[in-house]
Amino acid sequence: MAKKKKLLLPLDRIAIAVILVLTVLIGILISQGDAVRASVRNFSWEDRKIGAEDTSFNLVFSRPMDTKSVESNLKIEPPLAGKISWAGRRMVYTLLSPATYGTTYKVKLENALDKFAAKEGKKLTLQPFTGSFKTRDRTIVYIGTDGEELGKLVLYNLTQGQKIILTPKDLVVMDFKPYPQGDKILFSARLTTNPDLLSGKLYSVTTGVPIQPDTEPEAASKVELVLDNKIDGKTYQNLKFDLSPDGQTIVIQRGIKDEPGNFGLWFMPTPVGSINDKPELTRIESPPGGDFLITPDSKAVAVVQGQGAAILPLQKDGTKPLDFLPQFGLVQAFSTDGTQAAMVKFNSDFSNPTQSLFLVTNQGVNKELVKVKGSILSCQFDIASTNLYCLITQLLPGEQFIEQPYLVALDLKSGKQKPLLVLPAGQRNVKMNLAPDGLGILFDQVVSQEANAPNAANAIKSSEGEAIASSSLWLMPLLPAGDSAAANIKPEQLPLAGYYPRWLP
Known part of the structure; x- marks a missing residue:
């Protein structure tokens, strides 16, 4: 009797078909070698909003990459200068200067080569990558001097043109x-x-x-x-x-x-x-x-004591200073990393009183930057600690005691001074503040209230106790060093009535 042929069930046919397809695909992959394209697995700033304190981002790749091909094909729009370092499959991009506030950036990478494929002579490229991040809006805060803003804290978003009391x-x-x-x-x-x-x-x-x-x-x-x-x-x-x-x-x-x-x-x-x-x-x-002034590490405070400046720990017992600098009478500013400080020395020649601005470092360097017959009102380091921006006054010749304020940028490496703006004589109570991205200086121009003016007793007063009649706010744009247009930059008056302007971080 003939043996009865066994029929395949529908499920068996499906299983055999899947096995055949997988076998063919595996064979193709084996014949082509390792052809899986590398990709960017993580971009640390993806969809983030960053500030001046954010100084580097990283890209993590799924496979080891040919570093030169990555570096030559990486594009940031708009351009953002930086330097690249590697740690295995992680690439770190460190900014040379802060990203411009109020800006959206795109990071693109195409045509970068796989490291092992490149060694085998194969041009196996990375899957195209595009990422983006934003910087914080350019926002300022000031004390109003007019109308409903009088004496109030006012926020103004320069990027969006919005104001909030x-x-x-x-x-x-x-x-x-x-x-x-x-x-x-x-x-x-x-x-x-x-x-x-x-x-x-x-x-x-x-x-x-x-x-x-x-x-x-x-x-x-x-x-x-x-x-x-x-x-x-x-x-x-x-x-x-x-x-x-x-x-x-x-x-x-x-x-x-x-x-x-x-x-x-x-x-x-x-x-x-x-x-x-x-x-x-x-x-x-x-x-x-x-x-x-509190130190950058937030653990101590620099305070003027007697004939010098003491660094006191933020603890109950401050009788033993961490440091004492007897030659300086004022601490104007610290660099962000705390390695440098701008300090003022009041020179003791009573017949010709002057003030000197020193750069003091944690390596023991005391370098005189400026000596003036006037006052050093305020200073601020940029985020990279390469420049020091100061508001200084110069005593004008004559019998009357009249000071001329001016803004100056000091290159801390070369020691060169770059005058930025001369302000009207007699306005000693000017306040200035450097933008966190280093691309602008805010300053005010206060008109003092006459002592016998109506409502003088009820006028708002500055921190020095001076009655304020009105005040305007100004913005002095700053361009990166070497920009040919920097010499033609002029300050612009903002449509705001206030004093003591400050940028939000």
């Missing part, structure tokens, strides 16, 4: 410091009903600025009390304050109102709980001092 009608702002992310501002203010400049309290206010594109920012103009002027039955006078670069610590110079001479430095962590919580204030036990 941040503080309420019952407060007159006297000083402020932005938090490092730009989402909040620490400020001192007095009540509109109290003209006493020493009655100020510390507050914080939200800006409404998102930290990242995909995060929902806290609504703007939310004010919270940070430090009252009345604690434990005593009335304090909060004289000056500073916010640490990391945004975690506040240092306040304060005194007890009914105890003349009883003043000093206190520090406290930035509050995160209810405004009703009692602040964790700690007094630094050290001789009283003058102007002060």
Whole structure:
């Protein structure tokens, strides 16, 4: 009897067909060798919003790459100068200068070669890659001097042309410091009903600025009390304050109102709980001092004491300074990395008083940059610490004591001075602030209130106590060194009425 032929079931036919297809595909792959194209697995700045503190991004590849082909084919639009380093399959691109604020950048990479394929003589290229990131908007904050902005903290977004009044009608702002992310501002203010400049309290206010594109920012103009002027039955006078670069610590110079001479430095962590919580204030036990500035590492404070500048640790016992510089009478600025400081020496020739600006480094270098018969009002390092921008006055010849303020850029490597702008004589109370991307300087031009003018007693006052009638804000654009158009740059007046302008980080 003939053996009955076994029929294949439909499922068997499907399985055999799949096996045959896979066998053919495997054979093709084996005949072609390793032909899987490399790709970019991670771009660290993808869809991020970065600031001046962000100095490098990295690309991680799925396979080892021919580094020269990657470097020659990498494109950033608009151009962003940088240097490249490698660690295995990770490429790091370090910026030579901060990315321009208010800009969207695209990173493109095509035609880069696989390292092992290139060694075998094969031109196996990377899968084309395109990524993007943004920088923060160009945003400034100032104290208004006109109309509904009078005495208020005002935020103006230059990129979007939007303005927000941040503080309420019952407060007159006297000083402020932005938090490092730009989402909040620490400020001192007095009540509109109290003209006493020493009655100020510390507050914080939200800006409404998102930290990242995909995060929902806290609504703007939310004010919270940070430090009252009345604690434990005593009335304090909060004289000056500073916010640490990391945004975690506040240092306040304060005194007890009914105890003349009883003043000093206190520090406290930035509050995160209810405004009703009692602040964790700690007094630094050290001789009283003058102007002060928190160091870049946020762990110490530089303060003028006697005939020098002391670096005190942010701890209760400050009787043993970390350092003391007897030859300097003022610390103007620190570089971002803390390796350099701009310090002022008051020369002791009483017949010809002068001030000298020194560059002081952690390597023991004390280099005189400028010597003037006038005043060194303020200085600021750029983010790369290659230039120092200063506001300086020069005493004009004549019988009257009149100072001429001017802006100057100091090249710290060559020591060369580049005058930027000469301001009207007699305006000693000018305030200036360098943009975080280094491409602009804000400054104000204040018109003082006459002592016998109507409502002079109720006028807003600067931190020096000068009554302000009006003030305009100006922007001095800065171009990278070597740009041929830099010599023709002129300041432009902004359509804003205010003083003490500052950039958001």
